[in-house]
Amino acid sequence: MQRPSGAAAANPPAIELKGINKHFGPVHANRDIDLVVERGTVHGIVGENGAGKSTLMSILYGFYTADSGDILVNGLVQKITDSRHALGLGIGMVHQHFMLVDNFTVLENVILGAEGRFRIAPALHKARAALKALAAEYKLDVDPDAIIEEISVGQQQRVEILKALYRGADILILDEPTGVLTPEEADDLFRVLRTLREQGKTVILITHKLREIMAITDNVSVMRQGAMVRTLKTADTSPGELAELMVGRRVLLQVEKQPSLPGKPMLEVKKLTVNDDRKVARVKDISLTVRAGEIVGIAGVAGNGQSELLECIAGMRDPVSGEIRLAGDKISLRGDDGGRKARLAGLAHVPEDRQRMGLVTSFEAWENSILGYEYTEQFGRGPFLDIKAARAHAEERIKTFDVRPPNPRLKTANFSGGNQQKIVLARELGQDPDVLIVGQPTRGVDIGAIEFIHKQIIAMRDAGKAILLVSVELDEIRSLSDRILVMFDGRIVGEADPAKATENELGLMMAGIAATGGETR
Amino acid sequence: DPGLIYDLGGKFDKSFNEAAYNGAERWKAATGGNYLDFEITDGAQREQALRRMVSQGANPIVVMSFNWGSVLPVLADEYPDVKFVVIDSVVEKPNVRSVVFDEHTGSFLVGALAALKSETGKYGFVGGMDVPLIHKFYCGYAQGVKAVRADAEVYENYTGTTPDAWNNPTVAGELAKAAYDRGAEVVFAAAGGSGLGVIQAAQDNNKFAIGVDSNQNHIAPGFVLTSMEKRVDVAVETAFTDGPDLETGLQVLGLAENGVGYSVDDNNRSLLTDEMIAQVEDYKAKIIAGEITVHNYETDSQCPL
């Protein structure tokens, strides 16, 4: 855990990577990457989806091993063969997708891999004490006996950080940590990171949000298509420049749109109450209206019932009570074929989690481009499937939405996150629905794709569609919505005008008036 | 040379098929002759195997079990100059000898012996599967028991419903144990390979089992009261000895012909008193003489008790 004293005198960089290469089968994920991270700094890394950020960090953390290249930690060359080794060198990592065991307690997760002897009781004891201390030091408190799957994402992330600190990490890697956090939670996190920096620890931060880069990093490195484009002092650069370096062209960081001209109510939700799978009420007696030609954004901390609300309106979840009206008339979406009923009623749904719901990743692109609409006559008469028609349709969709690569026969898993999202959008917008409900349209998607997707959504609105948007990205909500509803603990706790409302006004609402910080869910 | 086709369950089922095998081997030992044999593994092979035998010039050909009802008649017509012997079923063709056994009378005798040996008035029966032939055993056994003790109770059990039933000593053993726990001291096993479990149970619980088909007294001397012998071996041996010009038609092997009977040897002699044997011999004589008629389940699929 302690770094070699000799090296300490010379004060070498905490991390130095030289000519790192990594292939995944045909994919060249990292191309001779050089990177220097000074001790006691927060170092940002940005890049498009699939640029190779996570891979590079996973190599540094010993999760993957590089095909070639050297890793120097505190000035000494290290062959990092596995994560245990990395931990030994004081490197800790918080992964893009949390590495927690859902049905374990916080404590059990913290000691996993550092249990000591045969019995785990002593380790649990030690960890409990340690967590107390850490909580005091960094204001990172979580209930050590809580089951992971029962605490909020923000808390889960704290557990990840605690895991690293408990193992005495003094180089901390965070891969897209803020993707799922509220502003408060994000601020909390940054506060912790600053404390760490003051203590001379080193932090590497991966994010798609340039605002965060500017806010907290000392240096920032830009990656594109597996290669390291450049490393700059944050002070000497601007979001615009970074964006351009990432994508290779100018990008508009702010969508411009005309004020909306709302028409008649298209989607009306009345006194809707919805349970989750555990039969716990997650949506409590909600009513809302979306008019033709307007985008209504629902802001809120993940896990406050937005998912259940969306799924219910999309017919994937039966409501306990309440009703849903489309274009004025009441519709029932009950039964496990509610999704089809909804589509028949002219309602399209871009799900929150494309990989888990919106796509069959092992299908070819064309198959996914008809998913949910395969029963329509346009894809074959009667019971038969007209594959030609379907592929032609896919061709066209892929063109209009500029999906890369434009190959309907390619396995969907082989498209990057952003392009997978485009396939879903292309499909749902393509059927020219009256109502569109969209969940997390740009989660984990890079700015290049974000720009495009936002344009499409605005275009739908201008075409007079009613759009209900759910996102945990406040920026997104604010830049897209014509009206903002804030959801907390299954209820609409407030409405705001995106033009006027400030970030922390919204933030407070999202945290629930009575709530403290981002803890409540 | 003669040929022999074993039925499902295989050559070494410790009972029916194995008895046939022993008969053939005895003939082989006696005459030094050679014979063809084959174990079928599923119904589809019957016709195939039989034709194979014919084409290899086997004659006469002995086939086992009641499952030949549909195949044999056809082939018998096709090969008029080959002689066939079917055991445990009746096929009326000029070139077929059908051998059936009076399992019911043999079972009657062991039933009587059981009742004479044990006074508890409770007796066990473990069959392999709930099929007509096994009912024939049960029905005769029960009649024998009741002939001695009219008020006696006979526990009728079956090992299973899949082919495993003929090869599941574990369950058969537990069934026997259950009978013993319920007060029975003797359990008659008509369950092929499963029967071994019954004999084992008798040994473990220091009670008695009755073997079946071939003489099983030796398996656990002192615990096998007797065995209801069904001399399939004799039938096969005589068929082989009679050779290609054996006379055909129905052959019913009963007590008189020693086709069935109860076995007494020095493995179990000590378990039986002279009175018991005398008593059973008396029944035997009466049955042969027709003074006692033992009902045959097969005639009407009924068992009047």
Added chain:
Amino acid sequence: MGGTSSIPRWADIVLLPLLNLILAFLISGLVVLMIGENPLMAYYAIFYGAFGSGDGLGYTLYYATNFVFTGLAVAIAAHAGLFNIGAEGQAYVAGLGAILVALALDQTSVFLVVPLAILGAAAFGGMWAAIPGWLQAKRGSHIVITTIMFNFIASAAMIYVLNRFLKPAGSNGLESRVLDQTAWMPQLRLFMPGFGFSPVNLSIVLALLLLVGFYILVWHTKFGFALRTMGKNPLASRYAGMSNVKLIVITMAISGGLAGMMAINQVLGLNHRLVENFVAGAGFVGIAVALMGRNHPVGIALAALLFGVLYQGGSEMQFVMPNVNKEVVSVVQALVILFTGAMEGLFRPSLERLFAGWGGSGKAEAIARTTAGSES
């Protein structure tokens, strides 16, 4: 299985199974050696027995017919992500459906009996599979377990029915009465004497039709699309509004119906009556067939043929080599399943290296992948 491999499709579908098959046979060869017999002789006996004569070929095809039916049954369920271990029991119960129709109508005409018997078998088999399907869909009870239980229940129920209702009084076999000629499935030897006395019958035509039908159903209908969607990602099919409950129940019904066709080949084609345990393991062989056939009709046809060969050739081998007893065949089968089904990873890496060496295939994906990396 498999995962994203970078070897050409033909190698994946033909070469890999072939290599594994060869390995399986090599090891079985060792087993034969163990009892001091010559493996090559055994292989020859199997091959000659299976193809050497009209009868042999007929038997091979007759067995293959059974396995096509049960193989398709397992495969259709597999496409829906359901593992149907119950084909055995489903075929058994289907036999009841077939025989009831046949017994009732065997005085009429073959053109009436056979079609209705097929429907009867499909109905009974389908029902026997649909129940576990429903339990899975509605109550979430593990279909693997339920279908196994239903196999046991089926055999108990069938014994009961045979004993109490179908067995003619006074007969001593556990079987129904023999059907009248008119209810027999016409055997091929009537048209092609070449098949000698072998029991291969028109059921094989039914099998071929169903193979084609299977292909169309799975890849060219909307139902098939839904089926595959649920199989790959049940959440996606729910999102798409395809009723998973309906899908599961219907798929299982179809699966059971397919298994049921095996009863036609047995009851109307071979025994001409209902015999205790006439399925004799064909249902389980179906699992192997489906696995080896990669759940694709062509593969299933080939795999079914392979097992047909093993069965027929195996029994011939017993004539030629009396010491090689019947179990050898089932050992070979098990090894074939093990190596082709569960150990396909054995040669994959080396093959991948091989093909990567040739450059060849992987490229297309490579380009795709890297371009996919960057949007703009």
Added chain:
Amino acid sequence: MDWPTIISILAATLRFATPLLLACLAGLYSERAGVFDIGLEGKMLFAAFFAAAVAAVTGNMWLGLLAGLGASLSTAMVQGVAAITLKGNQIIAGVAINMLAVGLTTFLGQSWFRQGGRTPPLPQGGRFLPIQLPFAAEIGQIPYIGPLYANVLSGHSIFVYLAFLAVPITAYVLYRTRFGLRLRAVGENPKAVDTAGIAVNLMRYKAVVVTGLLCGLAGAYFSIAQGSGFGNNMTAGKGYIALAALIFAKWKPYPAMFACLLFGFLDALQIRLQGVAMPVIGQVPVQAIQALPYVLTVILLAGFIGKAVGPKAGGVPYTKER
């Protein structure tokens, strides 16, 4: 039903439950580690055969047991290689193992002993005999409770006591030790375990070893304790019932014990009910009674436990490269 009958049913319940419990716990280890195992049946059968074969030849039960454990263990290893290293389909591996076991045991038995695959009955000392607990005879005299001790608790072979001892041990190992913690973690989220610096596949192999050993005990019980000698396919589907019990118990130790006791009881009951006239219905066809355990299993699975969600990573081989 009178008291003695109940006593003997209870005793039979323990005898039937024992192999189920051992197999069920065996399954618990590998499935908690994320390796599905339909092959319990096959491993038991191999163990049963080799245990009996060696015991029959050497007349030494301990050698028999050793052979049984070895056979089951090596089978488990084959399965492990297929499922873990080669990342093959775990269910297929299991199915194949089961078929192989049925064929190979009979085949070897036949070529070694020429008794149609059976082994000869075991000679003296080749078989584990029932153990009488202290004062069984004396306490047995006490009315009612006495027989419970003397005839139900006492008088079983060592395997029975081992099986029930294995339950608290398993619970302890699973929830109180490092091994258990990692085992459960590896079955839920192997990636998390990997990033914590623990070798996932090694963990899974360890689990599979335990599974092999427990299946070995279960198999040996059939042929050299409960029975005396091997009979073809003598496990007769018990491996599948054990699997049902495992799912029924939601992959947890104590519930597993109760599930196995339940299934054991159903078997014992089945055997006692044959030929007995039912109170209301009167004589029930024997097949109905024989099918009872399976029917009830279905009903229980459907009625009570509802959706049983196993370890999340179950059935999925672990790969870093997606």
